[in-house]
Amino acid sequence: MPAGVAAGHPATAEVGLRVLHAGGSAADAAVAAVLAGCVAESVLTGITGGGFATYYDAASGEVTCLDFFCAIPGLDGNARPGPMVPIDVTFGGVTMSYSIGEASVAVPGVPAGIGEVHRRWGRLPWQRVVAPAVTLARSGVVLPAAQARTLVSIAPAMIPGVGAAIYSPGGKLLEGGDLLFHPGLDVALTALANDGPEVFYTGWIGEQLVKTVRAGGGAIGPADLAGYRVLELPVEHASLAGANVFGRRDLNNTIPTIAVLPPDLSELPAGGRAVALAEALRNHGRQRVGDTTNISVVDFAGNACVITTTLGLGSGVWLPGLGVHLNSMLGEGELITADLTPGGRMPSMMCPLVVTDERGDLVVAAGSAGASRIRTALVHTLVNVLVKDADMTAAINHPRFHVVVDPDTDAPVAHVEPGYPAAEVTALSSAGYEIRWWDRVDHYFGGASAVGRAGAAGDPRRGGVGRPA
Template identity: 65%
Template sequence: MPAGVAAGHPATTEVGLRVLAAGGSAADAAVAAMLAGCAAESVLTGLAGGGFATYFDASTGEVTCLDFFCSVPGLGSTTPAAPMVPIKISFGGVPQRYEIGASSVGVPGIPAGAGEIHRRWGRLPWQRIVAPAQNLARSGVLLPGAHARTLVSLAPAMLPGLGAAVYAPDGRLLEGGELLHHPGLDTTFGILAEEGPAAFYTGRIGAAMVSEVAAGGGVLSPLDLSSYRVMQAPVSSASFGPCRVLARADLNETIRTIAALPPLFSPLDLASALLAYGSQRLGDTTNISVVDSAGNACVITMTLGIGAGVWLPGLGVHLNSMLGEGELIRPGTLPGERMASCMCPAVVLDPAGALVMAIGSAGATRIRTAIIQTLTNVLVHGDDMTTAIRRPRFHPVSVDGSRLVHLEPGCDPSHFTGFKVQHWDRLDHYFGGVSAVGLAGAAGDPRRGGVGRTL
């Protein structure tokens, strides 16, 4: 099993590799890359977001899933939140309605999640893990072309408030290859290194969040922040040929979908199984997959929603918009309780319990589509990881009772009897963003500027 890192930005991957080379564990490298991604991949994620992690311990064979997703605020609040601000955005011509503003901000989980992963499985000092992200925040990073194309879609959420100075510093949106810099974000990482994740929950960054959200009519309170805890989620598994796929039970039921597939399935079988569960929500995420030299694996998927358009002055932090994705709040969810998510960081084990692959994807409801097709390409067709992730994908949806399948160039429409067909002219962000490391190598998804490398 090669040691390696796959992530959604070259700088994120490089940070993880350097930590591995310095003797860090898979958890050390994944957390360092996770924090680096909050500087390098801020079109997709940020420190005020949330996510999930799956960790494989090679010495025991144990798989652990951690939930550090956003919680619903409002503990102890008696003041109704001001209305959220509706916006319309489009991914690849597919329109979606979102809501942003201070009232869309959920309780963030990324700082607590980073701290908990490091506490459980890290071995390098915390300050060593945070330092690379602080350096990236200080210098800025080059914006990949794939992220620049995403920025065009997300501009209505990214440009309000201080966002215009970050993403359109000369009055126009940044383009691929230009410098992305968040003034003040290095200060935030410095506080995080010095005070630990508590700075976001009972410290000065948390106080700044409460103040900004309150000024905009939101209900995030000190009690919401101080009550936040990382949770351990049950691990689900399903057979995929002779292997097992292990992950949390997500909103789109990835593991259940895999379990429902016949032993030898066609693209039509898979499309039909994908339509049996879940919704068609878009959204924005990023993923990091790491395997260390001992065979331990850590996979982290995280998101900011699309961003609330609310920033912390002088700290370079864009707050999440998770409450603006209403279907992620299940009926009966109370303040302090977790929102739902389609994120599904996973590991694949062979019949002896040894690691075959660490894999995850961005892409909301296309996450499981991208993961299952990549698994098929590697485990059934024998692809190396780069080829498997680059292969064209399809994604089925149900529209007004009709079955429609979106096809990237190279997908054969004759496989999808009974489906209307929507042809795409390119490999696109819409079809997710896989990053994976395993026996087949390491690779990130070109659809989202991803890179994978081994030591």
């Protein structure tokens, strides 16, 4: 099993790779890369977001899933935040409504989550793991063209307040190749390195977060931050092409979707395989943008760590002088369910996963960004690797289709990237799917990153890269 790192930005992947070569474990490299991503991929994620981690231990074959997603505030008795700020985001030609502002900020989980990953499986000192992100924050990074296109879509959430000077200096949105720089972020990350994750919960940054959020009508209080805990989740399992896929049960049922794929998928003709895949993926029109990124790492001992994080779209609220953008998870209406109470964990579609062979040895470590398209990107990637025997770069780069149900007609619709095999699209059409061709390979279709026997690759749809160790 070759070691490697796959991530959503060249700088993020490079940080993970350097940590591996410095003697770090998969967990060390993944944590360092997550923090680097909070600098280099701030269009997609951030330190005050939430996420999930899946870890594979090569010695025992054990798989562990951790939940450090955002939590509902209100433990201080302030469960009724003020009004949020409505915004519209146009994505893929469709306008969707979101809400931002202080009242949209949920209790963050990323600092606690990466701290727990490092505590359980890290080898290098904590400060050594955080240091590369501090260096990136001081210099700034180049914004990839793919992320610049995403910025255009989500600008209404990114440029209010302090965000205007960061993402739209001089009134013009950053373009691919421009320098992305967050003044003060190095200060926040240095505090994280010196004081540990607790600084975001019971330390001075946590105090600043509460003050900032409550000044604008948000609900987060000291008890919400002090009471936050990382959860260990049950691990679900499905079989695909003789391999075993492990991950958590997500809102979009990724593992159950894989489980209902025909056991003879590899023996079906291409058109029949496409229809079987579409039938397994069919959902009821979840169409969220999702500000998400993923890190996949395999170390030299064969251990794997996959971490997916998100900021929502971003609240448009920043911690003064720290370059830290707060999450907007309470403004993601689709994630707010009736059973949520203060302190409760919000649901998510993120599903970092690992795949093993019949002996329990690692085959693939993978995850994806893309909200409702996370499942689509992961299933396509795994089918391409395990069924079609593609190398990892080809598996991730290959055009995809995403299935939804038209809310007006209840008819199944397949959104299809250009270059998808025409015969398979014809089969989808004959099976009753309305075909909606896209004019480009697009970040709408998710952002997978994976490391495995087939190599290491990131998704070009979101500027991702893979780096073998």
